[in-house]
Amino acid sequence: MYIDPHIHMVSRTTDDYRRMALAGCVAITEPAFWAGYDRSSAQGFHDYFTLLTDFEPRRAAQYGIRHHTWLCINPKESEDVGLAREVLAIIPRFLECPTVLGIGEIGLNKNSRNELTVLEEHIALAARHDQLILVHTPHLEDKLKGTKLIIDALRRNGAVDPGRVLIDHVEEHTVRTVLDAGFWAGMTLYPETKCTPQRAADIIETYGRERIWINSAGDWGHSDPLAVPKARLEMRRRGHGDETIRRISYENPLTFLGQSGKFAVATKA
Amino acid sequence: MAAQTSSSSVRLTCPVPRSKVVELYFLEHRAKLLDLAAFLDRLDRAEDDTAGDDFRVAALRRAAGILVDGVPDRARRILELFSDRSTEPIARAPMKGALGAAECAAVSPS
Numbered sequence: 001m002y003i004d005p006h007i008h009m010v011s012r013t014t015d016d017y018r019r020m021a022l023a024g025c026v027a028i029t030e031p032a033f034w035a036g037y038d039r040s041s042a043q044g045f046h047d048y049f050t051l052l053t054d055f056e057p058r059r060a061a062q063y064g065i066r067h068h069t070w071l072c073i074n075p076k077e078s079e080d081v082g083l084a085r086e087v088l089a090i091i092p093r094f095l096e097c098p099t100v101l102g103i104g105e106i107g108l109n110k111n112s113r114n115e116l117t118v119l120e121e122h123i124a125l126a127a128r129h130d131q132l133i134l135v136h137t138p139h140l141e142d143k144l145k146g147t148k149l150i151i152d153a154l155r156r157n158g159a160v161d162p163g164r165v166l167i168d169h170v171e172e173h174t175v176r177t178v179l180d181a182g183f184w185a186g187m188t189l190y191p192e193t194k195c196t197p198q199r200a201a202d203i204i205e206t207y208g209r210e211r212i213w214i215n216s217a218g219d220w221g222h223s224d225p226l227a228v229p230k231a232r233l234e235m236r237r238r239g240h241g242d243e244t245i246r247r248i249s250y251e252n253p254l255t256f257l258g259q260s261g262k263f264a265v266a267t268k269a
Numbered sequence: 270m271a272a273q274t275s276s277s278s279v280r281l282t283c284p285v286p287r288s289k290v291v292e293l294y295f296l297e298h299r300a301k302l303l304d305l306a307a308f309l310d311r312l313d314r315a316e317d318d319t320a321g322d323d324f325r326v327a328a329l330r331r332a333a334g335i336l337v338d339g340v341p342d343r344a345r346r347i348l349e350l351f352s353d354r355s356t357e358p359i360a361r362a363p364m365k366g367a368l369g370a371a372e373c374a375a376v377s378p379s
Binding site: 076079111139171173198237 | 280282283284285289293294342344345348349351352353354355356358359360361362363364365366367368369370371374
């Protein structure tokens with residue numbers, strides 16, 4: 001039994017839900033993200049948020065998987081601050097939905113000034129509405145700098161409890177900074193551009209199993225919706241016990257996400 | 270040749286002994302090393318239209334040195350080597366994606 005706390009099912013097929021259920025997935029959370037193209041209006045985001053809060057929970061439920069979501073305008077679309085503010089304005093009306101866990105995945109992409117402005121406004125929105133925050137850190141060469149800028153922005157707000165923020169896509173050069181600052185850390189299992197299952201297991205061995213989880217971040221790109229069970233297998237091959245494996249892939253997500261008061265896992269049939 | 274084993278200051282946190290680590294992972298990483306060697310050979314066989322190493326390849330060659338320097342935390346240090354070392358936000362995002370190495374990664378920090 002496992003939770004995949006970050007996956008973009010809007011980009012995946014129903015067959016993937018079936019395969020995930022067969023592998024033991026009981027719950028997922030789906031952050032709002034970039035669709036591969038820039039949406040041209042706030043109405044486009046309204047329709048996307050409706051899909052995330054209505055259609056996907058029903059599609060997941062067919063396979064006994066509980067679906068939850070996070071809302072935002074992704075940093076890849078944050079250069080247009082005017083559009084971002086229009087999207088921010090429609091988010092509060094969705095926050096009462098029973099499957100919306102908070103604001104995410106917000107963060108930075110290329111570490112630009114406009115991205116930072118929109119990030120700060122998302123953080124303020126989350127603080128105002130007492131929402132959990134899921135943070136996307138930048139890709140590859142931009143991650144180290146972006147992670148530091150994001151942590152500075154979260155601290156500047158002054159009203160954000162680090163224990164209610166998960167900073168995702170950490171790797172060996174950012175995980176310590178995130179954990180030492182009191183935030184939760186997510187490791188994304190990607191074939192090439194983030195952590196492999198082997199490196200995720202290395203990080204757990206090096207930095208411990210407190211406030212850390214694994215996720216697939218499966219989407220329309222090169223990714224694997226079964227990455228979490230594959231990482232569980234990797235840890236088992238290497239001699240980790242069931243307690244540690246369950247902690248990383250089930251208990252820790254349950255603890256962090258449970259702070260929303262809305263997160264639930266499917267009960268066994 | 271630099272030291273082949275980790276520093277004595279490294280904490281022993283891997284749940285299996287070295288012999289088991291070798292048994293589990295040697296062939297996988299032998300294959301990855303050959304892939305890297307073949308990639309560099311492929312560059313040699315390709316027409317040079319870049320007036321020297323692409324900055325990403327230059328960074329890769331620097332990173333390869335970390336593999337055999339005998340110092341722990343190789344993955345963290347390689348990721349840091351590939352990273353943008355600037356600290357201020359940039360004026361405007363030039364693109365959506367990332368290239369894998371910052372241009373500054375091709376040269377040692379001054």
